[in-house]
Amino acid sequence: MSGGPGFDEAESPLARLASRKGKGGEPFLAEAEAMAGERLRADFTRGSLMPSVTQRWDGPPRAGRQAAGAGDLGDSALDARARVNAAAEAVGPELFGLLLDVCCFLKGLETVERERQWPARSAKVALKAGLGILSRHYGFASRAAADDGRIRRWAAPDAKPRVGG
Numbered sequence: 467m468s469g470g471p472g473f474d475e476a477e478s479p480l481a482r483l484a485s486r487k488g489k490g491g492e493p494f495l496a497e498a499e500a501m502a503g504e505r506l507r508a509d510f511t512r513g514s515l516m517p518s519v520t521q522r523w524d525g526p527p528r529a530g531r532q533a534a535g536a537g538d539l540g541d542s543a544l545d546a547r548a549r550v551n552a553a554a555e556a557v558g559p560e561l562f563g564l565l566l567d568v569c570c571f572l573k574g575l576e577t578v579e580r581e582r583q584w585p586a587r588s589a590k591v592a593l594k595a596g597l598g599i600l601s602r603h604y605g606f607a608s609r610a611a612a613d614d615g616r617i618r619r620w621a622a623p624d625a626k627p628r629v630g631g
Contacts, residue, residue, distance in 0.1 A: 478504070480568070481500070483500070495594065495597065499597035499601050499606075501606050502597055502600040502601035502606050503597050506550065506553055506600060509549045509553070510570040512546035513543050513544075513549075552603070553565075556600070556602075557600055558599075561592060561596035565593070565596045575590050576589075
């Protein structure tokens with residue numbers, strides 16, 4: 467699993483979970499699940515959804531005009547926000563908060579369990595379920611299942627054979 471420029475795998479809880487091996491030697495997270503979590507994180511970042519906790523020094527004071535809103539965002543940020551909203555709808559409110567905490571706010575599973583007063587290791591199971599839904603939403607799960615290394619056809623899926631010359 468590789469991120470883009472400026473991506474630090476050491477800070478991602480998903481990278482750690484994707485590299486940990488289970489009892490059978492397979493990684494805890496499938497590649498499609500890890501990719502889905504990182505895509506959510508990328509869209510969250512591109513959409514400027516991270517809360518601001520400091521003073522902004524990059525522009526004049528906003529006295530006399532409305533506060534910043536969607537009108538201040540570019541098209542790519544608005545598109546990223548729409549993708550995050552679609553992902554939230556696909557996953558549902560029961561699991562999406564957990565995905566935000568782990569994938570976007572980079573909270574560890576133990577921290578999430580403590581904050582939510584969940585039993586030990588329950589966040590790990592819920593995270594895997596949420597990432598499975600998210601990977602299906604993004605289409606990663608079906609691509610991973612179809613890509614088992616075998617050649618399935620020699621032509622494009624919509625190709626029709628020609629009869630005659």
